[in-house]
Amino acid sequence: MDVEASLASTVNAQEAFRALALLQLTYTLFPKSAEVSDGDCFDYVIVGGGGAGCVLANRLSEQPGVTVLLVEAGGDPPIEAQWPALQTYTLRSYLDWNYTTTPDPVSQRCHKQQSGNIVAGRVLGGGTTLSSLYYVRGNPRDYDTWADLLADRSWSWDAVYPYFKKGEHLKDCEVLSSSCAKYYGTSGYLGLTRDPDPKSRRYLNAFKELNYSTPLDINGCSFSGFVQQMFMIADGERQSTAYAYLSPIKDRANLHVLKHATVYEILFDSSDRAIGVKLTKDNKNISVRARKEVILSAGAFNSPQLLMLSGIGPKEHLQELGIRVRSDLPVGFNYQNHVSVFVPFKMDYSQAPLEPTDPRRSPLFTSLVGSVPAIGSEDRIEYENVNYIVQHDSQDLLQFCAFYHGYENRICQTLFDESRGRDVLLSCAVLLYPESRGRVTLRSADIADPPLIDAGILRDERDLERYVGYIENTLRLLNTTLFRNVEAEVVDLKLKMCEGLELWSKPYIRCFVRCIVATLHHYVGTCAMGSVVDSELRVRGVSGLRVVDASVMPRIVGGPTTAAVVMLAEKAADIIKYGRHINLNSNQCQPQDSSYHNHQTKKESEPEYFQNPHRKTTKRYKYPHHEKEMEHSQYQQTQKELVHEVSQNSHEKTKKESDIQFPKTPAIQDKKKSDI
Numbered sequence: 001m002d003v004e005a006s007l008a009s010t011v012n013a014q015e016a017f018r019a020l021a022l023l024q025l026t027y028t029l030f031p032k033s034a035e036v037s038d039g040d041c042f043d044y045v046i047v048g049g050g051g052a053g054c055v056l057a058n059r060l061s062e063q064p065g066v067t068v069l070l071v072e073a074g075g076d077p078p079i080e081a082q083w084p085a086l087q088t089y090t091l092r093s094y095l096d097w098n099y100t101t102t103p104d105p106v107s108q109r110c111h112k113q114q115s116g117n118i119v120a121g122r123v124l125g126g127g128t129t130l131s132s133l134y135y136v137r138g139n140p141r142d143y144d145t146w147a148d149l150l151a152d153r154s155w156s157w158d159a160v161y162p163y164f165k166k167g168e169h170l171k172d173c174e175v176l177s178s179s180c181a182k183y184y185g186t187s188g189y190l191g192l193t194r195d196p197d198p199k200s201r202r203y204l205n206a207f208k209e210l211n212y213s214t215p216l217d218i219n220g221c222s223f224s225g226f227v228q229q230m231f232m233i234a235d236g237e238r239q240s241t242a243y244a245y246l247s248p249i250k251d252r253a254n255l256h257v258l259k260h261a262t263v264y265e266i267l268f269d270s271s272d273r274a275i276g277v278k279l280t281k282d283n284k285n286i287s288v289r290a291r292k293e294v295i296l297s298a299g300a301f302n303s304p305q306l307l308m309l310s311g312i313g314p315k316e317h318l319q320e321l322g323i324r325v326r327s328d329l330p331v332g333f334n335y336q337n338h339v340s341v342f343v344p345f346k347m348d349y350s351q352a353p354l355e356p357t358d359p360r361r362s363p364l365f366t367s368l369v370g371s372v373p374a375i376g377s378e379d380r381i382e383y384e385n386v387n388y389i390v391q392h393d394s395q396d397l398l399q400f401c402a403f404y405h406g407y408e409n410r411i412c413q414t415l416f417d418e419s420r421g422r423d424v425l426l427s428c429a430v431l432l433y434p435e436s437r438g439r440v441t442l443r444s445a446d447i448a449d450p451p452l453i454d455a456g457i458l459r460d461e462r463d464l465e466r467y468v469g470y471i472e473n474t475l476r477l478l479n480t481t482l483f484r485n486v487e488a489e490v491v492d493l494k495l496k497m498c499e500g501l502e503l504w505s506k507p508y509i510r511c512f513v514r515c516i517v518a519t520l521h522h523y524v525g526t527c528a529m530g531s532v533v534d535s536e537l538r539v540r541g542v543s544g545l546r547v548v549d550a551s552v553m554p555r556i557v558g559g560p561t562t563a564a565v566v567m568l569a570e571k572a573a574d575i576i577k578y579g580r581h582i583n584l585n586s587n588q589c590q591p592q593d594s595s596y597h598n599h600q601t602k603k604e605s606e607p608e609y610f611q612n613p614h615r616k617t618t619k620r621y622k623y624p625h626h627e628k629e630m631e632h633s634q635y636q637q638t639q640k641e642l643v644h645e646v647s648q649n650s651h652e653k654t655k656k657e658s659d660i661q662f663p664k665t666p667a668i669q670d671k672k673k674s675d676i
């Protein structure tokens, strides 16, 4: 198999799935599309039925008599989106906004395109319909950091933890019958299971040999170590938020879901109160009105785009495009994402026939994941290590390399050819807390023009230096019994840009990282709490408008982002319903404004998600340097000034902060001697 043939077969399969979608095989799973006319009025208008929007639509429409309109640019998730192992066929298809970054000479050197691919779901469920389905809440410190940045304890781990539980429906038998069960919710909407594969067990042992813990789970009873992954999969179905939160209520009369409709502007009255939106449906422009609130849940690219198109954003940028400024806010700044670098190990020799996998049980690759702690700390996570086990000579390897990540064909062909007859372990180091920041801006004042996305990958030198440690640490696997027994080797990708550098010396690793770094799809931060929205998610400087999606995260969390987005939306629904933050832990749910919620449902009685086994022990963590990161003045700078500042400071910062240490084994120490 060569790369071109693999790419062609992927695209052909996508076309076949597109034809199959005409049969609307999943039609009965989701709400019917609403009939909406110009001037129609609803209590809440939610823009975007993605990760957050579907959760909100469900929770807000739980209130009898409250009408909710959910407007989604895409349609129902088709079969290939429902079956977890078919994820590849959804990417860069009609289900994707197909955005790209601005040309990126730093991180696109070994990719086919100069601009990075940005996958973002244009379908009910948004990113959760295209995602790889790993369920990780992140680390308690992540939320305590939010609380510190916002000076608001209602976003601390202790306060958000019950909302994670509220969303969850753990269905994994082994975890349910263990002491970890109490850390999960069991009556929420989002079904969670694992698919433990015996193949991954021996890899866990290899990590154990390197002194990492291998707990049953890292979402509660432990937050670090290597585990067989928890997935948002249950009963053979992808648990996108569309499937999990909308299917069970698809006939609810007060919820109206308008599909294939794109919002292009927020409507305001003369006192800057959001009163509705303008949207395009079937080539017709109509306006719909919101009696109570407009809520943007259009994701980390389109929520800032819509705000800016409606006059809310950085003054200079809006004025350049002739947009009247309603509120001068740092919209689009603070863009963050996780990036990943894979190290390919060739493992067992094998000629066994390829084993087919059940496409409904788990994602394509068997995987195990580790939250790797910083040295000397059990709970401060340094990076994530996702390991994919790929069968020998499988086309999946080419798909991962050439289609999913878009590396040059030459690199992918080398990976395939050099590992012929061997199973492969792709060990991906994920930078969880990048220092680099990007920015989302408008290309023009026309909604039809995709936003400009400057991803900023590795812009801050500290990120590159951290990666050197992560890769050195990954190479330690070669010293384990398993890797020795199977004569494991790292596949030499024969990278042209690294020619002449000694393999796995520090200069080589730096070069390797610059070449192989790839974007993940955990986009956050562009309408951050504390700068664009307040801690109740209201857009500053106007009224009647909130943002509820990944864009409001002030700082990215230490894991893939769906769990945090669902938590955010669950919590936002309560803030909106009750008029303010409520403390689930103490079960005080008094509505602030009773006229606003006359028909409020009765006070809930001690639901299971109130119980917080962490409460007595949770510490308040401090990350002093992040306060600086969030200073409003930073957001006021132009992008140019920001880049200038970073490049001026980076050298000095690198010296100060690159002292992350990892335990070293003799093999790696030997390599160190040869460093330049």
Ligand SMILES: Cc1cc2nc3c(=O)[nH]c(=O)nc-3n(C[C@H](O)[C@H](O)[C@H](O)COP(=O)(O)OP(=O)(O)OC[C@H]3O[C@@H](n4cnc5c(N)ncnc54)[C@H](O)[C@@H]3O)c2cc1C
Residues within 6 Å of the ligand: 047, 048, 049, 050, 051, 052, 053, 071, 072, 073, 074, 091, 119, 120, 121, 122, 123, 124, 125, 126, 127, 128, 129, 130, 131, 132, 133, 134, 135, 136, 261, 262, 263, 264, 297, 298, 299, 300, 302, 303, 306, 521, 522, 523, 548, 549, 550, 551, 559, 560, 561, 562, 563, 565
């Ligand atoms: C390929 C991929 C893999 C991922 N893997 C994982 C994973 O393994 N685990 C994990 O936890 N997370 C994963 N994620 C991340 C996760 O999916 C996102 O964090 C989550 O979906 C973000 O939710 P959101 O509501 O902020 O935005 P989105 O889910 O992107 O939702 C935004 C919605 O708004 C709609 N919309 C946008 N603009 C308009 C408009 N103008 N009018 C009407 N509708 C509009 C979009 O079509 C979309 O449906 C992955 C994401 C991708 C893309």
